[in-house]
Amino acid sequence: MKKVITAGLSFAMAASMLAGCSSKPAENSDSGDKRVLKFDSFSGGNGEEVFTKLAKAFEKANPDVDVQLRFEKELPDVLNKENAKGEYSDVVYYNLGQPSGYTETQLNTHEVLDISDVVEEVGMDENYANSSIVQYYGDGKSYLMPLKTTPAGFFYNTELVGEGKKYELPTTWEEFWALGDQAKKDGIALFTYPTNGYFDNTLNALLKETGGEELLSNVLNYDKDAWNTDGAKQTIDILTKLVSPDYLYSDTVSNANAKDGFTMNQQAVIDGKALFMPNGDWVVNEMADTTPEDYHWGLLPLPALEKDGERFVGSMTEQVWIPAQAKNVDDAKAFLKFIYSDEGVKIMAEGGNIVPTTHMSDTIAAMEDGYTKEFFSVYDTASAALGAFAPYNTDNLPDFDRAATVFGSIDSLATGELTAKDYQSKLADAWVKLSKNKAVTE
Amino acid sequence: MNKKKAQNRFVFACLAPAVILVFIFMVIPTIDVFKTAFFKKSNFVSDATFAGFFNFKVLFNDMRFIEAMQNTILYVVLITIITLVLAVLFATLLTREEFVGKNFFRVIFYIPNILSIVVIAGIFSAVYQPTNGILNTFFGMIGLSSLQQQWMGNPAVINYSIIGALVWQAIGYYMVMYMSSMSSIPENLYEAASLEGASKVRQFFMITLPLIWDNIRTTLTFFVISTINLSFMFVQLTSEGNLGSEVALNYMYNNAFAGKYGFGMAVGVCIFVFSFALSAIINKVTERDILQY
Numbered sequence: 001m002k003k004v005i006t007a008g009l010s011f012a013m014a015a016s017m018l019a020g021c022s023s024k025p026a027e028n029s030d031s032g033d034k035r036v037l038k039f040d041s042f043s044g045g046n047g048e049e050v051f052t053k054l055a056k057a058f059e060k061a062n063p064d065v066d067v068q069l070r071f072e073k074e075l076p077d078v079l080n081k082e083n084a085k086g087e088y089s090d091v092v093y094y095n096l097g098q099p100s101g102y103t104e105t106q107l108n109t110h111e112v113l114d115i116s117d118v119v120e121e122v123g124m125d126e127n128y129a130n131s132s133i134v135q136y137y138g139d140g141k142s143y144l145m146p147l148k149t150t151p152a153g154f155f156y157n158t159e160l161v162g163e164g165k166k167y168e169l170p171t172t173w174e175e176f177w178a179l180g181d182q183a184k185k186d187g188i189a190l191f192t193y194p195t196n197g198y199f200d201n202t203l204n205a206l207l208k209e210t211g212g213e214e215l216l217s218n219v220l221n222y223d224k225d226a227w228n229t230d231g232a233k234q235t236i237d238i239l240t241k242l243v244s245p246d247y248l249y250s251d252t253v254s255n256a257n258a259k260d261g262f263t264m265n266q267q268a269v270i271d272g273k274a275l276f277m278p279n280g281d282w283v284v285n286e287m288a289d290t291t292p293e294d295y296h297w298g299l300l301p302l303p304a305l306e307k308d309g310e311r312f313v314g315s316m317t318e319q320v321w322i323p324a325q326a327k328n329v330d331d332a333k334a335f336l337k338f339i340y341s342d343e344g345v346k347i348m349a350e351g352g353n354i355v356p357t358t359h360m361s362d363t364i365a366a367m368e369d370g371y372t373k374e375f376f377s378v379y380d381t382a383s384a385a386l387g388a389f390a391p392y393n394t395d396n397l398p399d400f401d402r403a404a405t406v407f408g409s410i411d412s413l414a415t416g417e418l419t420a421k422d423y424q425s426k427l428a429d430a431w432v433k434l435s436k437n438k439a440v441t442e
Numbered sequence: 443m444n445k446k447k448a449q450n451r452f453v454f455a456c457l458a459p460a461v462i463l464v465f466i467f468m469v470i471p472t473i474d475v476f477k478t479a480f481f482k483k484s485n486f487v488s489d490a491t492f493a494g495f496f497n498f499k500v501l502f503n504d505m506r507f508i509e510a511m512q513n514t515i516l517y518v519v520l521i522t523i524i525t526l527v528l529a530v531l532f533a534t535l536l537t538r539e540e541f542v543g544k545n546f547f548r549v550i551f552y553i554p555n556i557l558s559i560v561v562i563a564g565i566f567s568a569v570y571q572p573t574n575g576i577l578n579t580f581f582g583m584i585g586l587s588s589l590q591q592q593w594m595g596n597p598a599v600i601n602y603s604i605i606g607a608l609v610w611q612a613i614g615y616y617m618v619m620y621m622s623s624m625s626s627i628p629e630n631l632y633e634a635a636s637l638e639g640a641s642k643v644r645q646f647f648m649i650t651l652p653l654i655w656d657n658i659r660t661t662l663t664f665f666v667i668s669t670i671n672l673s674f675m676f677v678q679l680t681s682e683g684n685l686g687s688e689v690a691l692n693y694m695y696n697n698a699f700a701g702k703y704g705f706g707m708a709v710g711v712c713i714f715v716f717s718f719a720l721s722a723i724i725n726k727v728t729e730r731d732i733l734q735y
């Protein structure tokens with residue numbers, strides 16, 4: 001009898017230890033019989049307020065839906081774990097081009113819902129609707145929906161650079177470098193970058209400037225000769241010069257590779273140690289705590305190649321998408337449409353976020369004076385460059401890291417490990433590989 | 443006979459929970475890692491296609507992986523040597539010598555060990571910060587501006603900066619390990635030695651070192667494991683493996699959880715084999731007759 005009890009007890013012990021591992025998250029009790037819409041968002045520079053407002057307004061319009069917002073700094077880790085358990089969000093706000101590549105992976109494994117019907121219906125600006133961001137596979141179907149757009153050029157201090165200020169605002173690259181030489185004499189660097197990833201929009205704009213839409217599209221779509229063109233060479237030369245010791249703020253690479261060190265590089269611009277950096281409108285909020293009151297941000301499109309030449313600025317978008325296995329697809333689609341509705345656009349605009357609708361210029365015009373309006377005025381003098389890298393078959397090229405090859409190498413250019421020529425041949429080699437492994441839709 | 447049987451059952455019942463847990467949380471996942479390494483797979487849930495040795499073939503031609511393994515070996519070798527020498531030295535001083543503030547130093551040396559690696563990464567970000575960092579400011583203050591460096595921004599020094607931080611955090615732990623075995627060495631051995639005229643240095647090499655040898659052997663395995671693990675966390679929190687500071691586990695992590703699960707697991711298999719082989723080799727090479735007192 002004793003033996004049986006001993007065995008039974010030890011079994012119970014083992015079982016109870018194992019039971020602890022399989023606890024299910026408690027169901028949200030106050031959702032009642034409402035339909036739950038799970039909105040999972042990357043927690044970044046845009047803050048949470050605007051989404052909370054959007055959710056409230058959506059719930060008001062759809063009383064039987066309960067929007068459950070969640071903000072996570074390490075969103076891919078959280079979602080990967082949940083996906084492994086078979087749980088999926090209904091709407092995900094996570095951008096392309098992140099180091100984790102979560103959105104790209106979900107697209108490559110066909111875990112993103114085709115939302116062509118939504119995109120068609122909402123009245124999205126054509127430049128965006130037809131871009132490789134929305135139509136990720138270039139097959140005419142839409143998968144990602146831009147939540148907001150913002151011009152992403154070179155940010156600077158208008159109190160330091162501008163008309164009647166200490167430094168003249170450059171309009172051509174020649175003037176830009178001359179300004180760099182002038183600033184250097186005062187002990188100020190011309191340029192810094194938060195991290196190498198911030199070059200994405202700059203690269204788009206540069207490629208469009210040096211080789212037109214054709215070059216930009218060839219690069220984004222892995223044309224094997226794209227990097228061997230004159231335009232590409234010019235782009236690489238400009239990039240190399242930007243990060244050369246003559247013009248780059250000396251602590252840039254160290255800071256860029258420290259945890260959260262990107263803020264230190266951004267602070268360098270605020271403190272007047274460096275004049276320009278590639279960034280987006282979120283930098284205003286991100287750095288608000290350490291920005292002096294008399295400081296004012298400005299946004300410079302890329303300087304022109306020649307006097308009176310055409311100027312370009314990268315158009316950054318942030319994307320939302322619906323997982324293919326989402327439980328509540330109908331409400332998810334309704335929520336995306338709501339973002340593009342008049343009310344949604346208004347709520348977004350109140351938070352300084354511009355939704356790329358067909359009437360976005362009206363939205364901007366109707367806004368109060370402020371940074372958003374000022375930043376968007378950049379389009380008065382510069383054309384937009386936008387697009388995302390086409391998908392490729394990661395299974396066949398597991399050792400290839402596109403972000404490290406394209407943008408990571410910029411750190412090596414800055415430290416002098418890599419020359420412009422090496423960088424160009426590195427990219428050209430990579431593009432040959434990529435052109436053979438372009439992903440096709442099934 | 444019956445009693446023997448009962449005893450066996452009792453032993454079995456007591457061991458069962460641990461065995462089951464180890465099996466579920468260690469053995470099965472490890473087998474799964476080895477299995478997945480032979481598949482093309484994007485993440486936990488995606489479809490897997492059998493790829494044979496494809497992942498390994500790519501891996502052995504992958505410069506970043508080779509760099510990661512080189513760095514891992516560099517870290518293991520340098521951190522082990524430097525930490526071992528310093529920890530034994532400090533342990534000897536703190537157990538064998540009498541001086542003011544002995545206990546204070548014991549605490550000071552041990553403090554880094556109770557800090558989490560996240561805190562250590564934070565501390566060293568501040569130490570190595572180029573303009574306001576302690577190290578560069580210190581060099582500037584004592585007139586050695588020529589020694590100022592971009593500690594975490596210069597590919598030529600970044601690995602040594604990381605090694606410096608990891609040595610700093612490891613010394614305390616190993617020092618305490620060695621101190622405990624040193625303090626159990628009977629005092630009369632040293633008395634006899636000094637009567638015979640043996641110097642302190644000679645006493646150390648003839649008495650202390652042989653008698654803590656078994657302890658050092660054990661810690662060598664710890665060095666291999668902890669360096670591989672901690673360097674990953676430190677790199678992940680600071681340079682993220684850029685600028686030539688990639689380490690093996692970081693490379694595995696960055697692939698496995700960025701859409702290349704199968705490939706990442708192939709890296710994992712290599713690290714697994716590497717750690718096992720290295721520990722086995724160290725164990726074999728350092729084998730001596732155990733000395734008793």
